[in-house]
Amino acid sequence: MKASLLPLIALVFVSASFASTVRINTTKLPNGTVGTAYSTTIHGSGGCTPYTWNLLSGAKPIGIVTQRTTNTTFITLAGTPKKAGTFSFTFGLWDCGGNLVKQSYSVVIQSGANHVVDLSWQASTSQNITGYNVYRGTDGKSWTKVNVSLVASTLYDDSTVANSTTYYYATTAVDTSGVESGKSNAVKVVIP
Numbered sequence: 001m002k003a004s005l006l007p008l009i010a011l012v013f014v015s016a017s018f019a020s021t022v023r024i025n026t027t028k029l030p031n032g033t034v035g036t037a038y039s040t041t042i043h044g045s046g047g048c049t050p051y052t053w054n055l056l057s058g059a060k061p062i063g064i065v066t067q068r069t070t071n072t073t074f075i076t077l078a079g080t081p082k083k084a085g086t087f088s089f090t091f092g093l094w095d096c097g098g099n100l101v102k103q104s105y106s107v108v109i110q111s112g113a114n115h116v117v118d119l120s121w122q123a124s125t126s127q128n129i130t131g132y133n134v135y136r137g138t139d140g141k142s143w144t145k146v147n148v149s150l151v152a153s154t155l156y157d158d159s160t161v162a163n164s165t166t167y168y169y170a171t172t173a174v175d176t177s178g179v180e181s182g183k184s185n186a187v188k189v190v191i192p
Contacts, residue, residue: 022047022095024103030138031108031162032081038064039078040138042103047095049073056102058089061109076142084111110162115191117158117167121184124173133172133180134158140168140186150174161191 025043032038038061044051051072060066063082066075075091090104119134131150135143136158146158161167170183 020046022051022093022099022101024091024093024101027103029077029105029107030165030167031110032061032165033110033113033160033162034081034084036113036160037078037080037144039076039142039144041074041076041142042091043074044093044101045073047099048097050096052094054092054094056090056092058104059087060089061085061087061107081109084109108163113159113161114163115161117161117169117189117191119156119158119169119171119187121154121171123154124181126173126175126181128176129173130176131174132156133174135170135172135183137168137186138166140188143170143183161189163191165191167191 022044023046025045026041029040029042042053044053049072053066053068053072053075055066060077061081061083064077064079067078068075086106086108088104088106090102092100092102094100121132123129124132131152132154133145134147134151134156136146137143146160147156158169167189168186169189170186172183173181
């Protein structure tokens with residue numbers, strides 16, 4: 001009688017696990033000035049989405065609201081500060097598994113700017129340019145236009161900056177049809 005081999009059966013059990021814990025990546029927020037538009041983004045990562053964000057304690061600067069989108073990996077704080085002072089607050093971020101991480105912030109809102117950023121750039125070589133727009137952001141990704149009307153020259157002074165804050169600037173060219181170019185390379189400015 002010949003021996004026969006039985007088929008080999010392997011069972012593999014797979015369990016779901018989350019490779020990383022939830023965290024808030026943004027550890028510092030920019031300062032601001034009264035009456036000047038303010039916008040910054042707080043980013044989270046790790047764990048599982050969707051995330052839930054909540055103000056746990058303290059108070060944001062008066063005039064600043066929390067803006068949420070369908071992308072729960074970040075929230076934006078935006079508005080126009082209405083009162084000078086130091087504002088301390090803590091945000092909580094929960095991942096879909098109920099894991100919580102907290103991050104505390106302190107934002108100084110000045111009554112007015114103490115510094116001026118002088119910007120200059122090369123003129124566009126395109127035809128029919130009527131002016132330029134100047135954009136500013138605190139992370140080099142989110143931008144706010146700082147000029148009220150088109151800038152006719154290649155010079156701009158930004159006197160709405162806050163102390164101890166890093167800004168990024170980029171410009172665009174606008175032609176006679178109102179078509180705006182893409183943004184220039186960003187330049188980083190650190191305000192003491």
